[in-house]
Amino acid sequence: MKAIKILTMAALATAVFASCSNDEDLAQSNYPMDNVVRIMTSVDGMNTRASYGNSTDNLSSFGFCIHNAGSTKYTYDNIQVTKEGGNWNPATQMLWQNSTTAVDILAYAPYQETTEDANGKVKVFGKPDYVFSVKADQSGAEDYSSDLIVYKQTGFTPGSELNTSKAVDVTFTHLLSQLNLTIELRDQFNTNNNTVTKEFVTDVKVNGTIISSKVDFSASPISVQVGTQAAAITPETTGFTPAENATAHAVFNYSAIVIPQTVTAGNFSISFKVNNTEYIWTATDDVDFVSGKKHDLHLFVGNDVVQGGAITANPWGEENITEKETD
Helix, strand or coil, X not given: CHHHHHHHHHHHHHHHHHHHHHHHHHHHCCXXXXXXXXXXXXXXXXXXXXXXXXXXXXXXXXXXXXECCCCCCCCEEEEEEEEECCEEEECCCCECCCCCCCEEEEEEECCCCCCEECCEECCCCCCCCEEEECCCECCCCCCCCCCCEEEEEEEECHHHHCCCCCCEEEEEEECCEEEEXXXXXXXXXXXXXXXXXXXXXXXXXXXCCECEEEEECCCCCCEEEECCCECCEECEEEEEECCCCCCCCEEEEEEEEECCEEECCCCCEEEEEECCEEEEEECCCCEEECCCEXXXXXXXXXXXXXXXXXXXXXXXXXXXXXXXCEC
């Protein structure tokens, strides 16, 4: 009888220990009891007015896909997710199948409504030739439609990869390229007859790039192939610094989103007017616009000459030192 009591107590202790362990597992798990898919967002990269920068404050909606290879019931394609207050709400409620089934996730912005062809809806997830173009006129400070941001994760397991808010952390990255242009006027323009104001430089154009592309959402990482439609881009004006005195330089800043591509020597140029006089700077080397990078070009303008520094490239979010003037 004593042996039976000892065994019973041991079994009870084991059961209590197992119960505590299960409670700990549940407490540590971020998986939601209702299986509902929840989303939180951020953007890798620097803050610039011409793009979403490193915040989704200016993002109003995006497309979201979940691909569950074993279940069409728990597969969702191009669901529009919109911001309401501080929350992201999908147009269709999405559910996880369970905490352990791995899925593939895709998100992108700006959102485009799913089109249809003769066979029905054209899916976004896995699409190798998603058509996207940047705008030729990017002068609007509140227009973010040229900045294509993306997120993709394969093999996502909800039970172990949701955050403490039981949500998917969607960290967007910039898929395209950014050109930051600086036009610096030498002190020859600081005369008694001319006051250099922000209207002194006009008609700024980025010439020689193709503005259309096809995005491969099936690739890991997502890639972009340059298209065929070429057009001059009107960049956004992002800043103006007046000359402080007669020997100082006035500085004008611009920014544009560019499809990743290589523009051969002699075909990439910047044109503009200074006090109604036309100027043009042309690159004498190939110019490589790289996906996910910002490119800086600094032009120095005299009365009858434009000199340019080398175009430098850095990850979107890192500062750089521009090389000074070359002929």
